[in-house]
Amino acid sequence: MNYEPSTMNQSIPKIILASKSPRRQELLRLMDLDFEVVLKEVDESYPDGLTPQEVAVYIARKKAEAFDQTVGDEVVLTADTIVCVDGLILGKPETPQHAIEMLQILSGKVHLVVTGVCLLYKNKYNSFFDVSEVFFRQMSLEEISSYVEQYNPLDKAGSYGIQERIGLIGIEKIQGSYTNVVGLPTEKLYAQLINLNK
Incomplete structure (x- = not known):
């Protein structure tokens, strides 16, 4: 998949996005960036x-x-998003039941969404992160189970997508970057990309 940049972004090198996340791909499209998805297995x-x-x-x-x-001349963009609540790091759920259990942990609490980003360009690594606070209301087991059954969020840290039903009905407020919760802190990313050659 290739996406052409807008004239505003032509000074930014082509991006190799090392992520199968459709949410990260959509964010780069919305930023009008030229990118290609290339995947590699990583522990x-x-x-x-x-x-x-x-x-x-x-x-x-x-x-x-x-x-x-x-x-070559491209910039490799990698990212990892985790959810943290009460000192516990939540990655991606392994089963639907695991997803339900994660969401029950998050229900009625404030949690952190942390996205780490790394840019590899001209043999140099530039790493940074962003943190957002997410406030979930108390959710019933029925609401949680229905969401997991409908959306099967096994590819999402913390077992939810902010843009999906559970996010729309369960999140009371966010402090910090919305796109960071989606999976990529676009504000910080763009600032880094436009300064790559400076």
């Missing part, structure tokens, strides 16, 4: 003792390192 384990911010950046960097010897 997403991480050392014990890292903060949520360090975990997200660590995994994003590992994803970028998989492209180290294979890119």
Whole structure:
């Protein structure tokens, strides 16, 4: 898949997006960026003792390192999003029941969404992260189970998509970047991209 840039963004190199997330792809399209999706299998384990911010950046960097010897003039963009509540890091659920359990943990609480981003360009790695606070109202088991059955959110950290039903009915407010919760902090990303050659 290739997407042509607007004239505003022609100074930004072509992007290799190392993500199968349709949400990240849509965000880049909305930013009018020229990108191509290229996927590589990467072990997403991480050392014990890292903060949520360090975990997200660590995994994003590992994803970028998989492209180290294979890119030319493009910029490789990798990202990893995690959800953290009460000190517990929630990744992607393994089963629908696991997804229900995660959402029950999040129900009625404030959690953090952390996205780590890594840009690999001209043999240099530039890593950064963004953090958003998400306030969930108390949700019933019926609401949660219905969402998981309908949307099967096994590809989403914390078991939900903010743009889907559970986000629309369950989130009371957000402090921070909305797009960060979707999966890519576009505001910070754009600032980094326009300064790549400076």
